[in-house]
Each structure stands twice: as C-alpha cells, then as structure tokens.
Amino acid sequence: MRRNDVSMTDLSGVDNDPKVYHVRKSRMIRLVNWWTVSATYLPYLLLAAVGVLVAQVAQEAVANWDSLAVAYDGYRSALSTSPAVAVGLGWRATALVVAALWWLGHRRTPVYLLDFAVFEPPASWKVTHEQLIEIMRRQKCFTHDSIEFMARILANSGTSQSTAWPPSITRCLQESSPPSDRSVDGARAEAEAVMYDIVAKALAKTHTDPRDIDILVVNCSLFSPTPSLCSMIIHKFGLRSDVRSFNLAGMGCSAGIIAVDLARDLLMARPNSIALVVSTENLTQNLYHGNDRSMLLQNTLFRCGGAAIVLSNKWQDAMRAKFKLLTTIRTQGEGLDAYECVFECEDDLGHRGVRLSKQIVEVAGKAMQDNFTALGPHVLPLSEQIPTIKSYAAKYLCRRLTRVLEKRNPALAAKVPRPRTYIPDFKRGIDHFCIHAGGRGVIDGIEKTLKLSQKQTLPSREALSRYGNTSSSSIWYEMDFILHNQDLKRGQRILQVAFGSGFKCNSAVWLCLNTHK
Numbered sequence: 001m002r003r004n005d006v007s008m009t010d011l012s013g014v015d016n017d018p019k020v021y022h023v024r025k026s027r028m029i030r031l032v033n034w035w036t037v038s039a040t041y042l043p044y045l046l047l048a049a050v051g052v053l054v055a056q057v058a059q060e061a062v063a064n065w066d067s068l069a070v071a072y073d074g075y076r077s078a079l080s081t082s083p084a085v086a087v088g089l090g091w092r093a094t095a096l097v098v099a100a101l102w103w104l105g106h107r108r109t110p111v112y113l114l115d116f117a118v119f120e121p122p123a124s125w126k127v128t129h130e131q132l133i134e135i136m137r138r139q140k141c142f143t144h145d146s147i148e149f150m151a152r153i154l155a156n157s158g159t160s161q162s163t164a165w166p167p168s169i170t171r172c173l174q175e176s177s178p179p180s181d182r183s184v185d186g187a188r189a190e191a192e193a194v195m196y197d198i199v200a201k202a203l204a205k206t207h208t209d210p211r212d213i214d215i216l217v218v219n220c221s222l223f224s225p226t227p228s229l230c231s232m233i234i235h236k237f238g239l240r241s242d243v244r245s246f247n248l249a250g251m252g253c254s255a256g257i258i259a260v261d262l263a264r265d266l267l268m269a270r271p272n273s274i275a276l277v278v279s280t281e282n283l284t285q286n287l288y289h290g291n292d293r294s295m296l297l298q299n300t301l302f303r304c305g306g307a308a309i310v311l312s313n314k315w316q317d318a319m320r321a322k323f324k325l326l327t328t329i330r331t332q333g334e335g336l337d338a339y340e341c342v343f344e345c346e347d348d349l350g351h352r353g354v355r356l357s358k359q360i361v362e363v364a365g366k367a368m369q370d371n372f373t374a375l376g377p378h379v380l381p382l383s384e385q386i387p388t389i390k391s392y393a394a395k396y397l398c399r400r401l402t403r404v405l406e407k408r409n410p411a412l413a414a415k416v417p418r419p420r421t422y423i424p425d426f427k428r429g430i431d432h433f434c435i436h437a438g439g440r441g442v443i444d445g446i447e448k449t450l451k452l453s454q455k456q457t458l459p460s461r462e463a464l465s466r467y468g469n470t471s472s473s474s475i476w477y478e479m480d481f482i483l484h485n486q487d488l489k490r491g492q493r494i495l496q497v498a499f500g501s502g503f504k505c506n507s508a509v510w511l512c513l514n515t516h517k
C-alpha cells in the first residue's frame with residue numbers, strides 16, 4: 001500500500017455494525033529510528049572498545065611475563081628515547097580513562113517500583129448506565145437530543161453497569177437533593193477520598209514510613225487547588241518538611257507516565273531516595289452542562305480513579321521491588337489538530353467542558369508512531385532489528401540502482417526487484433500491554449495498529465469496563481489486572497502507553513522482578 005493510501009480508524013458508522021478499521025500498512029515501518037539505535041548502543045560499543053584495549057594490554061603483559069622487569073626497563077628507556085611508543089601508550093591510556101569516565105557519567109541508577117495501589121471506589125459511588133442518565137436528567141440543562149446521545153454513547157462505551165462518580169454528582173439521585181455540587185470544597189472532598197485511600201494503601205503495602213518519602217509527584221489534570229494536592233498529602237500524612245514536591249496539572253491522561261518520568265529523573269539526581277507518585281483525576285467540577293456533542297462525550301467516558309506508586313533507587317530495594325523501570329519515552333504531537341484534539345473550553349453559551357475531537361484516534365496513532373520510533377531500539381530484540389536494517393539496506397540499494405539504470409537502460413531498471421520493508425513486531429519485545437483506556441474506539445484502533453491479540457488488549461478493556469476512563473490512572477488499573485489475572489512471569493516486560501491532551505503519547509517499559517500479589 002502506498003503512503004497516500006492512508007485511512008485511519010474510522011469512528012463514524014452505524015451502531016452495532018462490525019467496524020472495519022483501515023490502518024495504513026506503512027504505519028509500523030518507520031518505527032525504528034536508527035539514530036536512536038546508535039545512541040542506545042553507543043555505551044556498549046565504548047565498552048567493547050575498552051574491552052579490546054584491556055585485552056591488548058593484558059596480552060602484552062602475558063607475552064612479557066617472564067621478563068616483566070626487562071620489559072619495564074625497556075619501556076622506560078623506550079619512552080624516553082622513542083616518542084612513538086610514548087604516544088602509542090598515551091592515547092590508549094587516555095582512551096581508557098575517557099571511556100571509563102563517560103560510562104560512569106552516563107550510568108543510570110536503577111529505579112525500582114516497590115508496589116502500587118489503585119482506588120477501589122466504595123459501592124455507594126457506583127452507578128448503572130440508567131442512573132448516570134437519570135443524573136443527567138436531574139441536572140435540568142440537557143435537551144432530549146443530548147440525553148438520547150449520551151445514552152447511546154454510554155451503551156457502546158465499553159463501560160460496565162457499575163462505575164464510579166463522586167458523591168458530589170451522584171447525590172442528586174436522592175430525592176430533594178440539588179443537581180450537583182460543583183464547589184471547590186466538593187472537589188477537594190473527592191480528591192481527599194481518592195488520594196488518601198491510595199496513598200495509605202501504597203505506604204502500607206511497601207511498609208514505607210511517610211517520613212521516609214523524599215520526593216512527591218502528584219498529577220491531576222483538571223483540579224489544581226491552592227494549597228496544592230501535594231500539600232494535602234504532605235499535611236495529611238506528615239511528610240518531612242524537606243520533601244521535594246511537584247504538582248502537575250493540565251497534562252491530560254498521559255500525565256501518569258510524565259509523573260513517573262519526572263520522579264525517575266529526580267531519583268537519578270538523589271541517590272538512596274524514595275519517591276511517591278500519585279495519579280488521579282477529579283470529576284466534581286467537570287460535569288459538562290451544555291449541549292455540544294463533542295463536549296458531552298466526556299460525561300459518558302470519565303470516571304473516578306487514582307493510583308499511588310512507590311518508587312525507590314535504593315540498591316537493597318531491588319530484592320523486594322515488583323518492577324524495575326527500563327525506559328520512559330515522551331512524545332509531544334505537533335500541529336493544530338494535535339493541539340486542539342482534547343481541549344478545555346467554553347461552548348457558545350459559556351458552559352465549560354473538554355472538547356474531544358473526532359480525529360482523536362488518528363492523532364493518537366500518529367503520536368504513537370513517533371513514540372514507538374524512539375521506543376523500538378530499547379525493546380526490540382536484535383532478531384527484529386537486524387531484518388529491519390537488512391530490508392532498509394536492500395530497499396536503499398535497489399532504489400539507487402533503479403535510478404542509475406533508468407537513465408541508461410529503462411528496460412533493465414524495470415527488472416530491479418523491489419524488496420518489501422520488514423515491519424518489526426513489538427510483541428516480540430513486550431509481553432504485556434497497558435494501553436490507556438481512553439474509550440472503546442481508542443483501544444480498538446491501537447489493537448488494530450499494533451496487531452495485538454484480544455488477550456493483549458484485555459487489561460485495557462477490563463479497566464474500561466470496570467472503572468471507565470479514569471484518565472492518568474487507567475494504566476495502573478491495567479497493570480493491576482495483569483498482576484492478578486494474567487500469567488505474569490519474572491523477567492517479562494510490560495509496556496504502558498498513554499495518550500492525552502497536548503497531544504501527547506508517553507510510554508514506560510517495566511521489567512517484572514517479583515510476581516507476589
């Protein structure tokens with residue numbers, strides 16, 4: 001298929017029709033960025049060079065073992081008499097020192113994930129589709145058409161009949177209660193309920209004293225109060241006064257990985273430290289009250305959720321950690337389509353909400369392609385990388401040959417073969433996938449693009465079904481599902497991929513160290 005034959009996942013269509021997703025075949029082709037490959041393997045090349053130099057020195061020493069003293073004297077006199085010998089020894093020694101220093105400077109301290117906890121909403125927060133629609137009716141602001149639209153989307157959303165909304169919104173189901181509480185106090189109460197629960201659970205699971213936490217990163221896109229969510233946690237749990245805290249807002253559903261990435265960088269700079277990462281979203285102030293369809297979608301997709309993750313760079317924690325962080329890759333999309341894809345704004349009548357573009361799967365696909373280009377060298381086995389290099393080389397040579405022959409002998413040029421590009425299979429480098437449960441259409445699109453099996457997208461579909469789109473914490477519900485329900489083994493790799501406003505695609509790869517629940 002030529003490059004122009006692009007047609008991405010099509011979200012339009014009639015309900016219940018089996019969907020045919022046209023994904024361009026060249027999508028996976030440019031996943032491997034060979035510049036990144038060289039950068040990735042440079043330390044190993046340098047290490048190999050150091051090995052060769054050490055071997056040379058050792059060989060000389062062995063060869064002159066019997067007459068080491070003579071050789072030593074010989075070298076001393078040679079050094080003083082022959083500048084060539086001195087220079088030869090000099091550059092080798094310098095190369096050794098430079099390589100050793102470079103390696104030491106670029107060596108990354110491992111970051112371990114001790115354990116994590118996800119928010120399990122209380123039964124009183126859970127609502128059925130019918131109750132959700134009843135809540136909408138009781139807001140007394142939606143037209144019949146909007147209610148019908150939300151009911152239809154809800155039915156196809158992939159969410160179950162038991163997902164959670166905060167009490168500030170569901171309270172209207174009780175007789176004589178006002179529609180919804182959109183106050184800061186209501187939002188703070190929701191944040192407290194979610195964050196305090198998960199932080200307490202994560203600290204208990206990892207036997208971490210709150211005063212041992214050195215770094216705190218909290219991400220929540222749509223609720224950023226003063227004092228910050230970080231301050232709420234510090235105040236509640238009595239964290240140390242010198243804790244380094246960071247509050248990330250407005251960064252959308254992919255901010256969970258941004259928070260981990262930031263914590264990782266901070267841990268690199270602070271040896272022997274523990275970081276607590278909290279990813280959540282807040283719905284109290286974010287029920288859209290207008291009738292613009294692209295903004296009504298959020299009322300049917302998003303639900304309460306959160307995750308708290310304890311990270312450590314203490315070497316002794318390697319023994320008890322569940323995972324080791326192998327890599328994080330962050331990609332920021334470019335252009336207006338990407339920028340406006342998930343956009344907080346007011347509709348024509350001034351109702352605030354988040355507008356979701358119909359192009360979201362297309363934009364997410366492009367962002368993921370860029371992200372995987374950088375990710376490939378970190379996860380693909382050599383047996384996938386070598387055929388890709390070979391096919392690139394063959395394609396390049398045949399193209400050049402065709403061009404040369406076209407001028408001299410067009411008939412011969414037509415006979416030059418056109419090798420097919422090898423498409424690397426990411427499933428060979430990754431054992432389990434946590435794809436952000438952004439919506440059924442998003443998971444369908446990624447499943448098709450990456451040619452994943454139903455088992456591989458099950459964690460995402462289950463998270464969507466049981467908890468809805470919980471924004472940045474969705475990948476942790478999926479990780480939890482894999483840990484408890486899939487055959488996760490020590491040494492396997494888990495990929496978390498999240499999409500979000502910006503438009504961003506971020507990914508993290510974890511190595512499983514322990515599978516105890």
Ligand SMILES: CC(C)(COP(=O)(O)OP(=O)(O)OC[C@H]1O[C@@H](n2cnc3c(N)ncnc32)[C@H](O)[C@@H]1OP(=O)(O)O)[C@@H](O)C(=O)NCCC(=O)NCCSC(=O)CC(=O)O
Nearest residue numbers: 011012013156252253294356357358438439440441500501
């Ligand atoms: C919502 C869906 C489950 C609905 O699937 P369906 O199978 O019912 O059918 P469908 O896709 O044809 O859509 C049904 C109807 O909704 C309309 N529709 C769909 N998407 C729309 C949009 N963005 N704006 C306005 N209307 C939209 C279609 O035109 C159609 O209308 P009609 O029938 O009248 O023609 C799916 O479309 C989906 O998963 N979409 C992606 C959701 C999404 O954007 N998630 C990311 C959230 S943001 C996020 O997670 C990150 C972040 O916040 O940072």
